[in-house]
Amino acid sequence: xxxxxxxRLERNDRLVRLALLVxxxxxVSVLLVITVFIFxxxxxxxxxxxxxxxxxxxxxxPSEKAFxxxxxxxxxxYVTAGALVIGVPFGLACAVVLTEFSSQRVRRVIKxxxxxxxxxPSVVYGFIGVIILVPFIRETFGGPGLSVLAASxxxxxxxxxxxxxxxxxxxxxxxPSYREGSIALGATRWQTVKMVLFxxxxxxxxASxxxxMGRAVGExxxxxxxxxxxxxxxxxxxxPVRTLTSNIALxxxxxxxEHREALFATGVILFVIIMALNTVANATSSxxxxxx
Amino acid sequence: MSxxxxxxxxxxxxxxxxxxxxxxxxxxxxxxxxxxxQPFADKWAEVFxxxxxxxxxxxxxxxxxxxxxxxxxxxxxIGMSSRELKGDEKDLVEIVVARDGLAVIVHPSNPVRxxxxxxxxxxxxxxxxxxxxxxxxxxxxxxxxxEEGSGTRGAFQELVMGKTRIYRGAITEDSNGTVREIxxxxxxxxxxxxxxxxxxxxxxxxLDGAAANxxxxxxxxxxxxxxxxxxxxxxxxxxxxxxxxFVLSDEGQALVKKEGLLPIK
Numbered sequence: 001x002x003x004x005x006x007x008r009l010e011r012n013d014r015l016v017r018l019a020l021l022v023x024x025x026x027x028v029s030v031l032l033v034i035t036v037f038i039f040x041x042x043x044x045x046x047x048x049x050x051x052x053x054x055x056x057x058x059x060x061x062p063s064e065k066a067f068x069x070x071x072x073x074x075x076x077x078y079v080t081a082g083a084l085v086i087g088v089p090f091g092l093a094c095a096v097v098l099t100e101f102s103s104q105r106v107r108r109v110i111k112x113x114x115x116x117x118x119x120x121p122s123v124v125y126g127f128i129g130v131i132i133l134v135p136f137i138r139e140t141f142g143g144p145g146l147s148v149l150a151a152s153x154x155x156x157x158x159x160x161x162x163x164x165x166x167x168x169x170x171x172x173x174x175x176p177s178y179r180e181g182s183i184a185l186g187a188t189r190w191q192t193v194k195m196v197l198f199x200x201x202x203x204x205x206x207a208s209x210x211x212x213m214g215r216a217v218g219e220x221x222x223x224x225x226x227x228x229x230x231x232x233x234x235x236x237x238x239x240p241v242r243t244l245t246s247n248i249a250l251x252x253x254x255x256x257x258e259h260r261e262a263l264f265a266t267g268v269i270l271f272v273i274i275m276a277l278n279t280v281a282n283a284t285s286s287x288x289x290x291x292x
Numbered sequence: 293m294s295x296x297x298x299x300x301x302x303x304x305x306x307x308x309x310x311x312x313x314x315x316x317x318x319x320x321x322x323x324x325x326x327x328x329x330q331p332f333a334d335k336w337a338e339v340f341x342x343x344x345x346x347x348x349x350x351x352x353x354x355x356x357x358x359x360x361x362x363x364x365x366x367x368x369x370i371g372m373s374s375r376e377l378k379g380d381e382k383d384l385v386e387i388v389v390a391r392d393g394l395a396v397i398v399h400p401s402n403p404v405r406x407x408x409x410x411x412x413x414x415x416x417x418x419x420x421x422x423x424x425x426x427x428x429x430x431x432x433x434x435x436x437x438x439e440e441g442s443g444t445r446g447a448f449q450e451l452v453m454g455k456t457r458i459y460r461g462a463i464t465e466d467s468n469g470t471v472r473e474i475x476x477x478x479x480x481x482x483x484x485x486x487x488x489x490x491x492x493x494x495x496x497x498x499l500d501g502a503a504a505n506x507x508x509x510x511x512x513x514x515x516x517x518x519x520x521x522x523x524x525x526x527x528x529x530x531x532x533x534x535x536x537x538f539v540l541s542d543e544g545q546a547l548v549k550k551e552g553l554l555p556i557k
Binding site: 058059060061062063064071135138142143144145146224228229230231232239240242250251253254255256259 | 327354355432434440442443457460461464465466477
């Protein structure tokens with residue numbers, strides 16, 4: 001009697017394990033399906049017109065079979081770099097203040113608030129950009145306002161929560177003995193931050209920046225709303241710009257035939273860039289794990 | 293699997309059920325195509341279905357090219373196109389159901405009242421870059437266009453640009469509404485939208501001396517006008533015929549006029 005009950009329990013156990021395994025792998029298989037689908041749809045047209053015409057062509061006129069993605073590749077890089085220039089100094093400064101120069105109480109209020117920033121939908125960021133930032137740039141600096149500058153500022157704000165929360169975690173993970181040792185040697189608190197904590201938390205901070213970069217590369221809605229989307233390499237900070245993600249979202253609704261495939265090709269290039277970023281991020285964070 | 297888990301999975305499945313499409317009856321009429329025509333077709337369908345309760349009318353978007361393809365393949369009975377048919381599409385039967393003017397719009401405060409179509413072409417080609425050449429202030433022109441594949445852009449390309457490309461540096465937006473929004477807030481911008489969508493936030497330019505209105509389009513002095521087409525593969529089916537007759541009737545055309553388009557008669 002007892003033995004039978006036990007075997008039934010064991011069988012149930014196996015079933016549950018199998019079910020969980022299926023569910024776990026379904027997530028991975030979705031990634032696989034997406035990858036295969038994008039490459040299957042996007043690569044034929046790339047090879048038909050030549051990889052070079054896609055990567056180095058400056059003209060994006062799909063109705064005339066001109067599929068140059070260079071302006072969008074450069075546009076994505078500009079906007080991402082701009083977002084980092086804005087987001088990294090502010091993010092790191094905020095992380096340092098939260099871990100080293102503020103009381104536990106302040107930290108307990110500020111940190112959740114910062115994380116709340118991540119929960120604001122990107123369309124809201126875009127909307128605020130259009131209503132407040134774009135007219136401000138147009139009236140103060142000239143140009144159309146929809147620009148590299150506007151996109152950089154908004155994306156810079158959007159990546160703050162990623163940078164701040166991961167940097168805070170890695171600064172807090174530095175053993176207290178490091179801090180104490182530095183203070184005991186006569187270093188000021190700022191010297192401690194600069195010469196002891198930053199080097200010790202370096203890989204975590206780098207990982208936070210790379211993850212922020214990934215967010216900036218992938219952002220679509222806010223970028224479409226505030227970047228102006230001109231398919232040309234921007235000549236200045238005040239010129240409009242189109243990113244790879246905007247290119248897909250902007251034209252997907254009407255695209256057919258090779259135009260549609262060329263948008264998938266845009267996706268392939270985006271995919272490669274994001275994968276490269278993720279690989280670098282994983283490499284740095286696993287290095288961190290080994291160190292600690 | 294525990295009964296509880298099974299129940300929650302079942303509940304989850306049921307929750308998604310309404311999202312699946314219930315198969316439509318064979319009698320129904322499907323239209324697909326241009327998103328410029330779609331809102332008007334929705335209006336026609338709404339009124340038509342009130343008068344003719346037995347027949348359902350489905351209106352779908354997708355763009356002119358997709359609609360024409362769907363019509364060719366038989367996926368829909370009527371395709372909607374806001375551009376002329378070209379090449380191998382010409383073997384379809386086309387019926388003009390309305391016409392739409394294309395307005396070149398600027399900010400209301402812009403002192404420039406009108407321009408030649410050739411000047412508009414130069415502006416969008418990126419050759420004419422300052423308002424002072426048109427008698428306006430010494431400010432750079434912000435050019436706003438639609439994205440590749442849009443029917444409105446296609447019509448503008450055909451009617452104004454010809455073989456010349458719209459220049460790469462033009463700001464690109466993906467709907468009539470966002471183009472109008474940008475023009476309404478940027479005093480030095482220029483763009484084009486459907487004439488029916490011009491409101492008090494923006495001002496339509498006179499082109500070659502003719503104001504953008506129905507009278508001038510009818511007289512032929514305002515040239516930027518495109519047809520809204522229904523296309524069918526061969527002769528329309530009985531249901532399609534009935535709907536098209538309604539659209540072309542006085543009542544159908546009155547609806548068109550009310551919504552800001554130009555009736556065909």
